[in-house]
Amino acid sequence: MKFIAASIWLLVGLTGVQAQTGPARVLPSETSLVSDGYSVTLTLALSRAVSYRVFTLDNPRRLVLDFPEIDFSFMPANLASGLVQVSDLRFGYFNSQQSRLVLDLAEPFVVSSVAFEDTILTLNLLRATASEFTELSGAPDAGALPVAQAQPEISGTKGLPLVVLDAGHGGIDPGAVRNDITEKHVTLLFALQLRDALLETQRFRVLLTRDDDAFLALPERIRLARASQADIFISLHANTVERGVARGTTVYNLSEQASDDEAAKRAEFENRSDIVAGAVLLGQEDEIANILVEMAQRETNAASVQFADLLGSTLRYALDKNAPSRRMSAGFRVLRAVDTPSVLIELGFMSNTTDLANLLSENWRIEANRSIIAALDEWFTAAE
Numbered sequence: 001m002k003f004i005a006a007s008i009w010l011l012v013g014l015t016g017v018q019a020q021t022g023p024a025r026v027l028p029s030e031t032s033l034v035s036d037g038y039s040v041t042l043t044l045a046l047s048r049a050v051s052y053r054v055f056t057l058d059n060p061r062r063l064v065l066d067f068p069e070i071d072f073s074f075m076p077a078n079l080a081s082g083l084v085q086v087s088d089l090r091f092g093y094f095n096s097q098q099s100r101l102v103l104d105l106a107e108p109f110v111v112s113s114v115a116f117e118d119t120i121l122t123l124n125l126l127r128a129t130a131s132e133f134t135e136l137s138g139a140p141d142a143g144a145l146p147v148a149q150a151q152p153e154i155s156g157t158k159g160l161p162l163v164v165l166d167a168g169h170g171g172i173d174p175g176a177v178r179n180d181i182t183e184k185h186v187t188l189l190f191a192l193q194l195r196d197a198l199l200e201t202q203r204f205r206v207l208l209t210r211d212d213d214a215f216l217a218l219p220e221r222i223r224l225a226r227a228s229q230a231d232i233f234i235s236l237h238a239n240t241v242e243r244g245v246a247r248g249t250t251v252y253n254l255s256e257q258a259s260d261d262e263a264a265k266r267a268e269f270e271n272r273s274d275i276v277a278g279a280v281l282l283g284q285e286d287e288i289a290n291i292l293v294e295m296a297q298r299e300t301n302a303a304s305v306q307f308a309d310l311l312g313s314t315l316r317y318a319l320d321k322n323a324p325s326r327r328m329s330a331g332f333r334v335l336r337a338v339d340t341p342s343v344l345i346e347l348g349f350m351s352n353t354t355d356l357a358n359l360l361s362e363n364w365r366i367e368a369n370r371s372i373i374a375a376l377d378e379w380f381t382a383a384e
Ligand SMILES: [Zn+2]
Pocket: 168, 169, 175, 176, 183, 236, 237, 238, 270
């Protein structure tokens, strides 16, 4: 059996093709994903041929297809449903010039052939052993994560405290999904409105880690906070639960020991962002980061806890009294900036209809913003 080596760039000639403006579009009627149990075939029809590369990643097993910018608007939504071999399929921006499609492989399948015919990409996967899969897997660029194309701009008057707002997820990583509403959309809506509210006070400077539908790896979010010398880093997310009627906001600070099972599960979900996006986690970096965390975190962590406590109480009194804000702690990777006090807010439960309506309501967000600004004012005053 002949498999294709792990990392390959395949460039498709565009001779004879007129220069076209805008990204290639997915044509849904000829796009499919099928399996006979032994093989898996992805057929992706596009409005024109584009360059691409394909590779597989282990732990967990994923297949990654990279393209220049692709318009996935018409991609069939449930392509992988009913297939036991492919447990999930995602697509979207990986960075501002690159789109990505990721298949989560429930079983070891490796690339056996891939080709463009006209404008239709056909990718064949064949079942392999676990060790064959491992041997053939690996990122072509040694695990490089996408970095921001340019350092995002800081808004506000020089000298004022700098608040970094981190809209969770983005691009190929949708976060939680309910009724076609994605967490990445909810967090961006909130971040943009909070930025404007903060700037209006003229008491803060603001930097957004992302202000559009871009994917940003977790280490890149941390890097932006540190590089900008942020005074506080606020990561914005929205919760979901499979069962139960949980509601309300939850404010988290970093702790290696989760405050309870729910907090541990939440951190596990949020920490999967880079895996979801088909990025490679570098274990070594993690180890070095851990040492730094131990050395430098005591002071930063005390400041984070202080702010999280303040925020928890201001949110509790400002918002729906039936859904009080909760305070928890867990090992969120995105909160590991060693010298930046950092908190993570789960703004509400997308699995609850009232919370979801709140998250999408401008008026609710105005109330939530007031509470966050009140907590920031108090925290910065106390620190003076
Ligand atoms: Zn999230």
